Amino acid sequence: MSSLTPQALRRYIWTGAITAITATGALYGAGLKTRQEHKHEKAVALESSPAEKLEQLEAAKVKLLRQKADLQSKLDRLATKARDTSHKTQSPI
Incomplete structure (x- = not known):
């Protein structure tokens, strides 16, 4: 069995961390956009x-x-x- 070298382990950790940060940012951004659109629709409905x-x-x-x-x-x-x-x-x- 081959064990991971420290360099390979570091690469996997960095890859996972960057993926997690990217996914979290995308979900957070989508949530912000959804809330902004909801506020806009609500304002339009109140003004109509x-x-x-x-x-x-x-x-x-x-x-x-x-x-x-x-x-x-x-x-x-x-x-x-x-x-x-x-x-x-x-x-x-």
Whole structure:
């Protein structure tokens, strides 16, 4: 068995440390950006008129209904596939 040389061990430690720092920075930055966007959206929502709010809600409703239709079609296809598979595996008595 070969053991790690001090130089190789140092290289692995540095690599792990740099990777951890990079990942932590990326996650922290993503969190900051998300909070900033949330603040901006909240400010826009507070400043908008009732007509604009209603329009935004209608747009959100359309988006959600579209997502619901997509998910329902996926569920229907999955149910059909499961039904077809169960019919194929059952043998006649």
